[in-house]
Amino acid sequence: MHVSERLLQLYADVDASTRTNLQTLIKQNLGDGKSLTVSFEELTGATKASLPTDEKSAADFTAWIKDGKKDVTFLPYYVSLLEKHDRVLNKEATVPQPIAVDKTVVNETTADTASEKTPQSAAPAPKPRYVPETSVPSRAERAKRIEPARPRKKKGKWLGGLLLVLVLLGGGYIGYPYVAALFEPSETAEVETTTPEPEPVAEAPAVTEVWLTEKNVDLVSEPNGTNVTYTGDIGDRYDVLEERDDHVLLDLGVDDMNAWAPMESVTTDWKPFTLSDQQVLNFxxxxxxxxxxxxxxxxxxxxxxxxxxxxxxxxxYGRDDDALNDYAFYNGIFFVIQDEAVHAIDWTNTPTTKEAFKQLGRPVYETEDAIVFESPKYSLRMFVGENGTSTRIRVTEI
Structure with a gap:
């Protein structure tokens, strides 16, 4: 198998995330410049004599990816790394472990050294005993000097008791009405309070969705206008923002773009899907x-x-664009690109006739020059050419 065909096969087998991680490792390894043979050996741990010995840098590799992988120097090197991507991405570097230090030994050594250097303090000298300047008198002499206690007067005791009785009697007389009122039932009528009911909040009307019912529908910038913002196809679904003058304002779903469609070219009555996902893929x-x-x-x-x-x-081979999409053309096929991602695939000049296409089952919608089938995941449509023979088939995710 040619190396370019092997690359396509690997892109089908290796997911995009793995390819991106591999490309990042290649750029890091190449750096400012390195032989591709040496780079392959460093990344895989294996040698491959058939690889070119040219020196390439990370910038050269990035340019090669962006240019569509046309340079044959990088091609065998990149394909060989893709074949060994598991080994490259799972390769681990050996990191030396730090030497553990026995803190116990260090602490003991430090303690011993400190004890050797610290001089021993001398024992404190005994303090001299206190000797009073005058002699302390004996207990008998001290007893002679103490005078007998005088008897307490009892007059203040009965005056304090009389004052306490008077205070209690006066307090009871003044506070009685307040204490009695606590035990009497309240004659105040309870006032019923009513909580006002909240006013009903008006709900915003649900957004209505519509489908286009014609092969080519001009969506204009204003009702009954001639300035075409975008040309839609049968089966395209949009949310309705407003209705005016037999037109509906549609949200085109990209960059807040809106456009008006005539009511006669849209419908809200759209049948449910009639095919399975596998039937679409089989076709x-x-x-x-x-x-x-x-x-x-x-x-x-x-x-x-x-x-x-x-x-x-x-x-x-060719490109085109409009207000919503970019179109990338290849031989017999083109891709609809929206927001920098593939949105739909169209095959042109297909050999399938309208009658053969209808044998798939019951269409969701059909006109003289278009048919729409849908499954839970896909929308499959046929557009009949003006001559009635050539057909274009489109598939997109719903």
Whole structure:
């Protein structure tokens, strides 16, 4: 298998997060410049003599990724690392462990050293005993000097008791009415309080959604205007913001963009899905060109960012854009890119006729030049060309 085909196969097997981590390690290893053979050996621990010995830097590798991987010097080096991505990403560096220090030994040594250096303090000298200047008199002499206690007068005792009785009698006379009032039932009528009921809050009307019912619908900047903001397709779903003059204002869902659609080109009556997700995928395996589905599935494409799409398929043959989307054209297929991510895939000039397409089941919506099928996850649509023979098939996630 050619190395470029092997790269496409690896992109189908290795998820985007793993590829991004691998590319980051490659840039860190290459740095300002290094032989690709040496870099491969450092990253994998293995040697590969068939790799080029050219010196490349991280800047060269970044430019190679952005340029669509056209430089054949990097290609075998990058593919070989992708094949060994598990070994590269799981490789661990050996870090020497710090030497543990026995704190007990250090502390004991320090303590011994400190004890050797610290001089022993001398025993304190005994303090001299206190000798009074005059002799202390004996207990008998002290007893002679103590005078007998005088008897206490009892007059103040009965005066204090009389005063206490008078205070109690006066306090009882004054406080009686207040104490009695505590035991009497209250004659005050209870006043009933009523809590006012809260006023009803007006609920905002639910946002109404509509679907376009024609293959090409001009969405204009004002009702009955001629300035076309965007051209929508049958099956496109939008939220309604306002209704005026037989027109509805639609939220286009990108950068707060709005546009008006005529009421005759929209409907709120949209049937539920009639196909399973697997029926949609089975049809895409036979009803459209398989050139770009060999190594990458429809689910992969619909989950790609714009840059991931270009990493897998390279730069497109042509580009176009409008108010909402960018379009990347390849041979027989183009990708609708919205907010820098793949939004839909369109196969052009398909061999499938309208009659063959209708054999899938009951359409969700059908017109003379368009048919819409839906499953829980996908919207599958066919647009019939003006000549009535060529058809375009689109798949997008709902």
């Amino acid at each position: 895409l395996q036979t009803g459209v060109d398989q050139t770009y589905l060999d190594s990458t599935t429809v689910d992969d494409y619909l989950s790609f960012s714009e840059s991931e799409l270009y990493e897998v398929l390279g730069q497109p």
